[in-house]
Amino acid sequence: MGNGNGTGSRFVGVDVGGTKIQASLVAESGAIQARERRASPRRGQAQTVLAAVARVINALLEDQGVKRGSLAAIGIAVPGVVDPKRGQVVVTPNMKLTGASVGPWLEEQYGVPVAVGNDCNLGALGEKWLGAARGSSSSFSMLVGTGIGGGFVRKGRLWEGYRNAAGEVGHMVIQVDGPRCACGNRGCLEALASRTAIERQVRASVKAGRKTMLTKLLDGNLRLIRSGALRQALDGHDPLVTEILRRASEVLGQACVAVYHLVDPEVIVLGGGVIEACGDFMIPIIQKIVSGSRLPGTRDGGGVFLSALGDDAVVLGAIALARMHVGRSPFKKKYTLAPRYRKLACSDDGLVVGNRVYRRDICIRVSGKVAKRKRVQAKKLYGTTDKIGTSEVARVCRGGPEVLFVGTGKRGKKELTGEAEGYLRRRAIEYHTMPTTEAIEAYNKSRRRKAALLQVAR
DSSP states (O other), X not given: OOSSOOOOSEEEEEEEOSSEEEEEEEETTSOEEEEEEEEOOSSOOHXXXXXXXXXXXXXXXXXXXXOGGGOSEEEEEESSEEETTTTEEEEOTTSTTTTOOHHHHHHHHHSSOEEEEEHHHHXXXXXXXXXXXXXXXXXXXXXXXXXXXXXEEETTEEOOXXXXXXXXXXXXXXXTTOSBOTXXXXXXXXXXXXXXXXXXXXXXXHHTTOOOTHHHHTTTOOSOOOHHHHHHHHHTTOHHHHHHHHHHHHHXXXXXXXXXXXXXXXXXXXXXXXXXXXXXXXXXXXXXXXXXXXXXXOOOOOEEEEOSSXXXXXXXXXXXXXXXXXXXXXXXXXXOOOOOOOOEEEETTEEEETTEEESSOEEEOTTOOEEEOOHHHHHHHHSSTTEEOXXXXXXXXXXXXXXXXXXXXXXTOOEEOHHHHHHHHHTTOEEXXXXXXXXXXXXXXXXXXXXXXXXXXX
């Protein structure tokens, strides 16, 4: 498949899901320059979905002033089984794309090479390239959302299996004669610990007379329970939701043990909507089960981490696949590129980034984009702007930096909360807290993918 290598230095990555289509314009280094996101069509056949994908890509390119043929390649992730050589979707259960020649159709539209892969596989590839699995020799990623999928990467190569269906951990049978799964089998991991399974358990418990604050949160409609609502119930110490999520975490922990016994990856990365929303509660339970089930005689190493890329993991995995498709694999040293960062400095007027002066605290993402710090939220949550919480850290770390530099001003009063430090540790993001002048010096010297949160040095 393909009609020649693109000559550009920028790529488009597309994540096609049942509820949304997300397209990102990405530099060869992996720095995300722009995003476009729209709802997926609820009705229509394959051509309707493909037309919707093209509209999202077109809107992204037009907004950024990028010509179609100037791209290097396009990478696209779809749910289901994919034939990557032909760029064709073999089967996808939740969208009308079965049999669609996605790759050839997009190549004809845009005149550049197109690489097509399974979304969960590409999520694993993204985490290996720029996320929590970077630097590992092998990694297994598990995405827990409406369903559960996975992917295995070893030595920079995605293990797709003989039938291009490897990594389907969601259909590993955990409980013989358990609840029926959408695939037709009983007791699959997906039928026990996905968001769909959690919804079913909540509804059954409520029908049996149990109480939950979700009833009030969702105005009595428990047909669809988003991950955010589960997070709210957890924060409210809802007994039913806490019980069901604890059980789901235990099941996921046992699934991770099975993965370790089967392929022995150096690290396991967990992501997806449920984990993103409820990971602070679930991950410690999962880690405890994994650490307590080590085979006798096996050496220490590895671990279970949260996704460092979040919603961007699949898109960045699609970019990695596209780069491989045009012979510029990000896992080969000669094609490894770091984002370009502007130099930082302090002045009497404030913080200097390139040629611009900022007189207020700032955040610098891994893409190099600068934003003013939103201090109001910290003041509201902690009664002081000297505390840096999880939401701020999550915002500045979008895109998956390897290291975060926190500048605390001259007096050194700024500090990360315990929850924020846990957020970084669970995603394998290194962090350094120091006076702003020292943080700027360390940031300028670092050659790694980096982010910063800096207080004006006064």
